[in-house]
Amino acid sequence: MLEADQIDRLFALLGAAAPEENRPAPRDRAIEAKLGRDAFGSLVGVVLSAQSRDAMTALAKRQLLARAATPEAILALDEAEIAALIKPSGLYNAKARNLKRLCSALLERHGGVVPASRQELMDLPGVGRKCADIMLRFVYGVPVIPVDTHVFRVAQRTGLAAGRTEAALAADLDCRVPAGWRWGAHMWLLNHGKRCCRARRPACAGCPLGAICERNGVGSTSA
Numbered sequence: 310m311l312e313a314d315q316i317d318r319l320f321a322l323l324g325a326a327a328p329e330e331n332r333p334a335p336r337d338r339a340i341e342a343k344l345g346r347d348a349f350g351s352l353v354g355v356v357l358s359a360q361s362r363d364a365m366t367a368l369a370k371r372q373l374l375a376r377a378a379t380p381e382a383i384l385a386l387d388e389a390e391i392a393a394l395i396k397p398s399g400l401y402n403a404k405a406r407n408l409k410r411l412c413s414a415l416l417e418r419h420g421g422v423v424p425a426s427r428q429e430l431m432d433l434p435g436v437g438r439k440c441a442d443i444m445l446r447f448v449y450g451v452p453v454i455p456v457d458t459h460v461f462r463v464a465q466r467t468g469l470a471a472g473r474t475e476a477a478l479a480a481d482l483d484c485r486v487p488a489g490w491r492w493g494a495h496m497w498l499l500n501h502g503k504r505c506c507r508a509r510r511p512a513c514a515g516c517p518l519g520a521i522c523e524r525n526g527v528g529s530t531s532a
């Protein structure tokens with residue numbers, strides 16, 4: 310695993326091209342309370358994004374929210390109608406079922422307001438650690454590091470963090486990433502995974518992390 314000075318170096322290298330990503334988001338209780346109501350659309354989008362491309366997720370979310378924009382309105386639809394509206398995002402029958410359960414739980418437990426704590430988010434049907442952390446990071450302005458497939462791969466390969474699952478690795482990242490890098494970490498790791506440290510044929514030869522990456526150190530470039 311990378312030592313503390315190597316972790317600093319990794320983020321300094323990754324962040325050099327996009328230092329603006331490391332800017333804290335404003336957090337304010339009044340904004341949070343407002344977002345708690347407006348955040349419903351974001352939560353729907355995050356749930357629909359599972360195994361779906363961004364454009365398809367956006368289309369499915371737009372179609373659903375145009376027809377029903379509140380938990381109450383979605384609960385009033387039957388599952389088949391929800392499934393038809395969100396079909397572009399894939400897995401639409403399971404997602405329709407989950408959305409009904411999610412809306413029901415939101416109304417029963419939180420009066421329809423999306424909660425702003427990880428545990429309360431994860432207690433909602435269909436919301437795992439990644440969904441909860443995306444909501445915290447991008448909607449509520451909390452400096453957590455959501456772990457998707459790209460972040461998982463880069464963190465594993467470099468030796469930044471370890472874990473058999475995305476949730477386990479997210480917990481390890483929480484312990485290992487210093488406060489000074491936490492705002493930028495998600496987008497930097499995500500973009501590095503998409504552009505350079507790809508699942509197949511990572512571009513190790515030109516990688517800025519080549520000198521500190523554990524996987525590069527053993528000379529393997531396979532996924």
Ligand code: SF4
Nearest residue numbers: 506511513516522525
């Ligand atoms: S050196 Fe290779 S494996 Fe390591 S981060 Fe760069 S692209 Fe990924």
